[in-house]
Amino acid sequence: MPYNAEPHLRRPSSEALRERIPGWGADLDPADRPSVPRELNLTPEDNGAHWDVPERQPELEPRERSIEHGMLPPVFGTVAPLRGLSGAIRRYAYENYSEARAAHWLLLVLGDRVDAGEQHLRSLASTRPDNPITQTGVLSEGRRHGVASRFGVGRADTAHQWMDPVIVAAPWVVTAIGIGLLVRGARRTASSERVQTE
Amino acid sequence: MRAMVYRGPYKVRVEEKDRPRIEHPNDAIVRVTAAAICGSDLHLYHGMIPDTRVGMTFGHEFVGEVVEVGPSVERLKVGDRVMVPFNIYCGSCYFCVRGLFSNCHNVNPNATAVGGIYGYSHTSGGYDGGQAEYVRVPLADVGPSVIPDWLDERDAVLLTDALPTGYFGAQLGDIAEGDTVVVFGAGPVGLFAARSAWLMGAGRVIVVDHLEYRLEKARDFAHAETVNFTELDDVVVEMKRTTDWLGADVVIDAVGAEADGNFLQHVTSAKFKLQGGSPVALNWAIDSVRKGGTVSVVGAYGPIFSAVKFGDAMNKGLTIRTNQCPVKRQWPRLLEHIRAGYFKPSDIITHEIPLEHITEGYHMFSAKLDNCIKPIVVPSAA
Ligand SMILES: NC(=O)c1ccc[n+]([C@@H]2O[C@H](COP(=O)([O-])OP(=O)(O)OC[C@H]3O[C@@H](n4cnc5c(N)ncnc54)[C@H](O)[C@@H]3O)[C@@H](O)[C@H]2O)c1
Ligand SMILES: [Zn+2]
Ligand SMILES: [Zn+2]
Numbered sequence: 001m002p003y004n005a006e007p008h009l010r011r012p013s014s015e016a017l018r019e020r021i022p023g024w025g026a027d028l029d030p031a032d033r034p035s036v037p038r039e040l041n042l043t044p045e046d047n048g049a050h051w052d053v054p055e056r057q058p059e060l061e062p063r064e065r066s067i068e069h070g071m072l073p074p075v076f077g078t079v080a081p082l083r084g085l086s087g088a089i090r091r092y093a094y095e096n097y098s099e100a101r102a103a104h105w106l107l108l109v110l111g112d113r114v115d116a117g118e119q120h121l122r123s124l125a126s127t128r129p130d131n132p133i134t135q136t137g138v139l140s141e142g143r144r145h146g147v148a149s150r151f152g153v154g155r156a157d158t159a160h161q162w163m164d165p166v167i168v169a170a171p172w173v174v175t176a177i178g179i180g181l182l183v184r185g186a187r188r189t190a191s192s193e194r195v196q197t198e
Numbered sequence: 199m200r201a202m203v204y205r206g207p208y209k210v211r212v213e214e215k216d217r218p219r220i221e222h223p224n225d226a227i228v229r230v231t232a233a234a235i236c237g238s239d240l241h242l243y244h245g246m247i248p249d250t251r252v253g254m255t256f257g258h259e260f261v262g263e264v265v266e267v268g269p270s271v272e273r274l275k276v277g278d279r280v281m282v283p284f285n286i287y288c289g290s291c292y293f294c295v296r297g298l299f300s301n302c303h304n305v306n307p308n309a310t311a312v313g314g315i316y317g318y319s320h321t322s323g324g325y326d327g328g329q330a331e332y333v334r335v336p337l338a339d340v341g342p343s344v345i346p347d348w349l350d351e352r353d354a355v356l357l358t359d360a361l362p363t364g365y366f367g368a369q370l371g372d373i374a375e376g377d378t379v380v381v382f383g384a385g386p387v388g389l390f391a392a393r394s395a396w397l398m399g400a401g402r403v404i405v406v407d408h409l410e411y412r413l414e415k416a417r418d419f420a421h422a423e424t425v426n427f428t429e430l431d432d433v434v435v436e437m438k439r440t441t442d443w444l445g446a447d448v449v450i451d452a453v454g455a456e457a458d459g460n461f462l463q464h465v466t467s468a469k470f471k472l473q474g475g476s477p478v479a480l481n482w483a484i485d486s487v488r489k490g491g492t493v494s495v496v497g498a499y500g501p502i503f504s505a506v507k508f509g510d511a512m513n514k515g516l517t518i519r520t521n522q523c524p525v526k527r528q529w530p531r532l533l534e535h536i537r538a539g540y541f542k543p544s545d546i547i548t549h550e551i552p553l554e555h556i557t558e559g560y561h562m563f564s565a566k567l568d569n570c571i572k573p574i575v576v577p578s579a580a
């Protein structure tokens with residue numbers, strides 16, 4: 001088939017489509033599409049806003065912000081304020097690097113991993129320790145047809161799904177090894193001190 | 199109150215949390231009657247979005263009843279049943295008066311590139327979401343709308359994100375009569391995008407995924423032709439072959455950051471978080487579209503760089519259109535389409551899960567078990 005100026009040949013006629021598909025062509029005219037043009041010319045009142053700028057929400061705890069903002073925006077979320085080592089890492093990322101810098105995001109990702117570690121440790125001392133089995137939902141595999149959903153249906157994601165339990169278990173395994181090494185180290189010091197005092 | 203809480207990658211639980219308070223004069227507190235889990239929540243659940251803090255409640259798709267309003271709220275009153283767009287926005291900034299509600303500049307201290315989104319990490323403003331019994335709804339005079347009497351609550355939940363996003367994705371494609379439109383991803387967003395492409399006059403709609411049960415839905419629900427990319431050596435060649443070797447006029451990426459189909463891309467982003475997202479579907483879109491064509495990207499990517507084939511996009515003269523959906527802008531027209539019978543949004547709901555069992559909902563939706571397409575979460579008091 002030569003590469004001539006014809007458009008694609010394989011499509012059905014508009015009449016046939018209108019017959020077969022409910023609503024075909026209802027928004028054919030771009031004027032009927034709510035996202036055309038991209039930018040509108042609205043007033044705040046059109047949007048329900050009875051302000052020029054929203055009133056300022058009280059900043060009860062110092063609120064971190066991107067250095068690409070000229071000031072703290074007036075409205076913000078207050079969930080999980082910065083705390084601990086993860087908080088220090090995150091604050092450092094916000095105060096030193098703009099969103100344009102890889103260091104900003106990579107530090108925030110590091111902060112996330114440290115946060116999860118800190119919170120897992122804290123939970124061990126609480127009445128509700130983290131439980132990697134119930135919290136991952138794997139117990140529902142049987143009820144939700146884990147095997148039949150995954151195998152023999154030609155899915156692409158089974159090639160890497162085996163990694164998920166490894167990723168989930170890794171912090172626990174690392175913590176267990178860490179505690180093991182600490183205990184061993186403590187025993188060694190204790191026994192060598194005993195040797196010295198003897 | 200009971201609320202879903204993030205505990206680290208792949209781990210969530212339901213716990214007792216303080217009921218949200220009015221923190222700003224234009225806040226409302228909404229008692230959630232139904233919420234949904236979205237493909238976007240999976241990016242958080244897998245630990246891919248930077249600054250996702252342990253203790254956050256996810257959920258940006260929810261409907262409920264207003265139980266408390268701040269002193270400056272004029273448009274809502276206690277007892278109203280509302281649907282809440284996933285965007286938090288002020289209505290009055292440079293971007294909001296231009297209709298770019300998802301790009302509001304007054305609601306997210308943590309990032310200027312991202313607007314405000316409920317339950318979507320601190321990178322989206324640090325707000326708790328609606329997979330809980332109650333949720334704080336900031337700027338209550340701007341975002342929420344009272345659910346019309348004739349609209350079913352299950353349909354309303356899908357109006358808070360999935361349907362408007364799919365419809366928006368099709369609009370970003372600038373579809374003209376007779377265009378061939380390819381949609382990557384047969385999740386809720388892709389299914390609605392495919393369905394919407396017909397409304398804009400598409401001549402052919404082709405949906406690509408690897409999950410056969412979702413492709414089946416694309417055939418019945420979205421009247422689309424389907425392609426399972428695992429059956430092909432190279433999906434781009436198939437897209438060329440089926441378009442007389444020109445490429446599609448419009449391609450929509452409704453997959454986003456966790457795309458499969460290339461082991462290295464997937465693992466470096468979804469597992470090891472070294473990329474903002476696995477751009478497999480985006481790269482396929484760039485290579486499958488015709489020269490001078492349009493790629494619409496509604497699949498979400500994180501703020502870290504991704505290995506995108508930008509040279510092909512440049513040499514082909516493509517238009518790349520993107521955004522988080524400004525949800526409320528889509529509502530008036532979508533409500534007309536629903537009334538006319540062109541959409542029954544709740545057709546794609548496959549599961550209803552009590553909030554107490556949300557852990558199971560996340561696992562099932564993430565691992566794509568039990569033919570799950572869209573799970574709805576219902577708090578026990580609802
Ligand atoms: N722009 C917005 O406003 C907005 C709103 C909602 C969701 N989203 C994003 O849209 C995307 C889809 O959301 P969803 O709820 O439908 O999620 P989903 O996880 O249910 O669907 C994604 C689908 O893509 C398929 N897929 C994976 N790799 C693919 C590939 N290479 N080619 C084709 N298909 C592939 C998966 O099998 C799955 O069916 C997510 O990235 C989500 O974050 C964006
Ligand atoms: Zn969503
Ligand atoms: Zn704004």
